[in-house]
Amino acid sequence: MNYKESHTLILNNISRFIDLTELEKQKYTSLLTEIKVKKKDFLMQAGEVTKYEYFIVKGCLKVYTLDENGIPHISMFAIEDYWTGDISSFTTKEPSRYYIKATENSELLGISRVNYKILFQEIPKFERFYRILYQRSLVSYIRRSNHGISLTAEERYINFKKKYPKIVTRITQKDLAAYIGITPEFISKIISKVNRM
Amino acid sequence: MNYKESHTLILNNISRFIDLTELEKQKYTSLLTEIKVKKKDFLMQAGEVTKYEYFIVKGCLKVYTLDENGIPHISMFAIEDYWTGDISSFTTKEPSRYYIKATENSELLGISRVNYKILFQEIPKFERFYRILYQRSLVSYIRRSNHGISLTAEERYINFKKKYPKIVTRITQKDLAAYIGITPEFISKIISKVNRM
DNA sequence: GAAAAAAAATGAACTAGTTTAAGACTTTTA
């Protein structure tokens, strides 16, 4: 995908919450970096300090931690038109605990820490954009944290399929298990049970 | 607590992220409503559309849902200097699924939906305040949702005690169980085990 | 397009957490 196309995508995403003038659009896109990452490659690894916040133009990635037994726990899948990264490390400059790995060849736009600051100084409207973006993410993470402790694995699986029909077809069962918080063996059982119903 | 004291508290909280002039402080506090709620009373119930976002001046409250079996799942405890409410219902005007109940006599400051809008129009700096506030909440809910699906109940209990030492002494074991996502019986076992260690 | 690697399925033995029930202790209320 060329510059123009990916800039159109990201500007469309932003225009859901704030209106920008042509000048502001130009200023904004000038602060972005194009990033490509091949299937199976890391965008970022635990221990590093996150350099960017990302917008996905094309592809699919998974964000995960490894626990002390080396078991992966996926915190999100990101596909086209999603934002991802590690806001915690990005804002505190502390080393991240997350890995971000491409599950397909992917194209992203990144904004660096320095440019993120410049953005707020030069186009304060972006405070509003991020206020709304975070507000919405917050709502979904509050719900997810509730579901994690109150629903059965089968209910969480059914919810995921309903909520993310586009994602479920693009990821492996194993990764879905790591997102739901169960073993690959158990998700296999759940799926064959659900299909039998 | 009188107006002055509670206004000082909320302004101190806000000054961690943004600086306000005297005039802005006056404008801001004029948009707030004082609310008192007695122990065991509801600040809000499921089915209602949330009218306010709240800041706790004094007391302790729990925010929870009831599942289809009538079992409560607590999504947060809020004490002095915390913000609470249901941003989802507050912003979408859809009926909330949450109950907010005082576990102690409590005093709050509320901002109504109308005043929240006025606030952003008149003091746009508040976009920044809420951007940062939501950003930070988001970090902790992302972590919580990961912990919910990846840690054992015992680990979640130990984490809670470490992270919220001030809260753990003020709530019942039963409510802590409803937060951790286990039965009161099982938390009782965990606690006696942890104490024996 | 064959070989290697990874993902998915299945099953048996196991463990973390639930359910139910009963008794002891603590707090609330009249």
Place this chain on the structure above:
DNA sequence: TAAAAGTCTTAAACTAGTTCATTTTTTTTC
């Protein structure tokens, strides 16, 4: 301050989800 209501503890029987081991199926790689 006594009675009632709610909270906490303990224990036995149960169930959702894990672990480990093996086979089959699919995907990747050269």
